[in-house]
Amino acid sequence: xxxxxxxxxxxxxxxxxxxxxxxxxxxxxxxxxxxxxxxxxxxxxxxxxxxxxxxxxxxxxxxxxxxxxxxxxxxxxxxxxxxxxxxxxxxxxxxxxxxxxxxxxxxxxxxxxxxxxxxxxxxxxxxxxxxxxxxxxxxxxxxxxxxxxxxxxxxxxxxxxxxxxxxxxxxxxxxxxxxxxxx
Numbered sequence: 001x002x003x004x005x006x007x008x009x010x011x012x013x014x015x016x017x018x019x020x021x022x023x024x025x026x027x028x029x030x031x032x033x034x035x036x037x038x039x040x041x042x043x044x045x046x047x048x049x050x051x052x053x054x055x056x057x058x059x060x061x062x063x064x065x066x067x068x069x070x071x072x073x074x075x076x077x078x079x080x081x082x083x084x085x086x087x088x089x090x091x092x093x094x095x096x097x098x099x100x101x102x103x104x105x106x107x108x109x110x111x112x113x114x115x116x117x118x119x120x121x122x123x124x125x126x127x128x129x130x131x132x133x134x135x136x137x138x139x140x141x142x143x144x145x146x147x148x149x150x151x152x153x154x155x156x157x158x159x160x161x162x163x164x165x166x167x168x169x170x171x172x173x174x175x176x177x178x179x180x181x182x183x
Contacts, residue, residue, distance in 0.1 A: 023179060030175050033062050034075070037104050041111035047118070050181050052076075052111055054172030055131070058165060064103045073100040076110025086112055122152070125166055129157060132165045 032038075032053065042049040059077035060066035072079045078086075080097035086109050087094055099105045117127035121138070130138035137159075141147045147156050157163040 026175065026179055030057065030172065030179060031062065032180060034103050034107060037107045038111075041108050044108070045111045045115035047111050047115050048173070048177075048181075050173045050176035051114065051124070051169075052107065053176045054169045055110065055114065056107070057172050058168045064106070065101055073097070074106035074110075075103055076106050076113075078106060078110055078113065082113065083109055086116075089116070125170075126152075126154065128166045128169050129154065129162055133159055133162045 030053070034056075038049050038052050038056075041047070042052055056062055056075045059072075060075050062075065064075050065073075066075070066077065067073050068077055070079060078100055080100070083095075083097055083100055089112065095105065100109075114127060114131055117130045117135070118124060120135075121127050121130065126138055126142070129141070141154055141158060142151050147154050147158060149155060157166060
């Protein structure tokens with residue numbers, strides 16, 4: 001019975017895939033949401049929109065009221081402490097952490113954060129490590145000869161969760177680029 005169900009599901013998938021097409025199938029799995037907000041944040045902070053979409057998809061699956069075990073909130077999963085720290089770099093009126101549930105605020109500050117991390121580390125991979133595991137952790141790894149040979153790149157990401165996260169975001173960025181941003 002189980003084998004029949006597996007065969008049926010595989011056949012159904014192949015039929016849908018062949019009729020509907022590669023792009024439509026992947027666009028369903030890798031959606032574009034909050035397009036105007038993402039484009040504005042991408043332009044303001046010079047971050048590729050495909051990276052922003054990949055982070056949102058990995059962090060929250062586009063659920064704007066997502067909350068992590070660590071208390072990170074919103075589409076880009078920003079902690080309250082990080083949000084308060086980031087506000088020191090903007091000229092915006094100070095906001096409490098409830099604003100992290102607002103997609104526009106969350107995407108704007110999440111994009112500011114990844115932009116700052118990319119500038120600090122000169123590496124998207126290290127920036128993603130810092131976004132996921134924290135700056136202190138990423139910097140500790142960059143000082144540890146077990147994980148780096150030059151203090152600027154990691155030869156190994158020690159945390160499996162962060163290693164998987166970086167791979168997921170990089171793969172997602174590539175897919176978003178091929179689906180929506182290929183020139």
